[in-house]
Amino acid sequence: MIKVGIIGATGYVGAELLRLLLNHPKVQVFKISSVSFIGEEISSIYKNFINKTNLICENAEEVLSNCDVIFTDLPHGLSEEIAEKALSENKLLIDLGADFRLSSESEYLKWYNKKFDKPDIHKYSVYGLPELNKEKIKKSKLIANPGCYPTSIELALLPLLKNSLIHTSRIICDSKSGTTGSGRSLSLTSHYTEVNENFSPYKIGCHRHLPEIEETLNSISKEKVKITFTPHLLPINRGIISTIYLSPKNKINLIELRKIYLDFYKNEPFINILPLGDIAQIKQVRLSNYCNISLHLNHREDGLIIVSTIDNMIKGAAGQAIQNMNLCLGFEETEGLNLISPSF
Incomplete structure (x- = not known):
């Protein structure tokens, strides 16, 4: 089983990622992190996880060190350092924030009031819209999950x-x-x-x-x-x-x-x-x-x-991130995502 981790697991998107990944047949959610809830079980924060998982929120380094695939769901400006470490260890990182969505540093500065902290790693990122960049996604270790x-x-x-x-x-x-x-x-x-x-x-x-x-x-x-x-x-x-x-x-x-x-x-x-x-x-x-x-x-x-x-929350965030993971790992693109909308 592929070990996956979520950095920023207690936000809405992080929790949705966890919900979907727990039902994925080919991966194991091994570690999760949260700055605000270190030491707390995720089921104490979101009661829908009671009797489904006993994962405890740890620090980001634990996720990075122990997982093969890392999802980051963080405010802009916080994912670049994590991505640099993941790339140095040949791990797959899928960022659900904004740090890698824009290729232009000047545009990023204009809209996010911040320069790239690690400009060299941006050349490795691929914009993760599967219907546009599927072949590039399959070959990448750093995916910028699109905005909703x-x-x-x-x-x-x-x-x-x-x-x-x-x-x-x-x-x-x-x-x-x-x-x-x-x-x-x-x-x-x-x-x-x-x-x-x-x-x-x-x-x-x-x-x-x-x-x-x-x-x-x-x-x-x-x-x-x-x-x-x-x-x-x-x-x-x-x-x-x-x-x-x-x-x-x-x-x-x-x-x-x-x-x-x-x-x-x-x-x-x-x-x-x-x-x-x-x-x-x-x-x-x-x-x-x-x-x-x-x-x-x-x-x-x-x-x-x-x-x-x-x-x-799904095609606009967590589901698309898993779709990108499936492509990167050679799984069926729909693995873990065969979800049908309720009729009412």
Whole structure:
């Protein structure tokens, strides 16, 4: 059994990783760490783990020293040193934070107010969107797991950009997420009374996922991509829905467009291109590693609207990280991730 460890196991994403990995048939969760809960059993923090695991939160060094695969779920700026040590010992590290998502140090400084601490190791990192970089992921020991909003938007747009079907300077991404996207630490905006019976945009024009989305889309586009991205907070626990407004270069035939999407994703087990007339919804993907995509025209039939949905905690975070691990270790890509969303 491959020994895996989680550094930052007590955040929402870390706990979701643990939940999924405990059911993975080919790995053993051997060590977990948490700065805030050292010495405490994970089951005392999250009661769903009672009688499922007796893992105790230790320090990060214990995870790094004793595991073959390390997942890091940490605030930005804390994963580079850990990644450097993992690479020096030829271990696989999958980072669910932001430290390796941007290739440009100047862009990282602009958006995260920090330079790279270990600039030399960034050349070894691969952006872990399997539907885009599968072959590179298989050969890498350092994976930058994508952000949740970027995952939903990038998967919706890759076929269009690959085939140069849209004007790349007129992309509007309107995305909504459940409250788990803001993490376990409480802030004013995540208080129940602020979220309940409310629906609000935030970080308009300045969300840190914007440069990640543009960099990834530019890697496949023949023309420079410029997007307008506005995230919103939904009064639900989990899920993301992105509604994307686009200007086609030529008249769009949805039947032909759906064929293009089906062909682009024909070997991708977690992408569902819905039948025409269906609309992607959060409940269809909740608690699964799937991304559902639906294709629509506006009423004048001169504008294209794409709807993309994921579970932000799974395909947008923990599930995609395990998908990347499976690829790196030569497992079936779907191993441990055959999860079907509840029907209600």
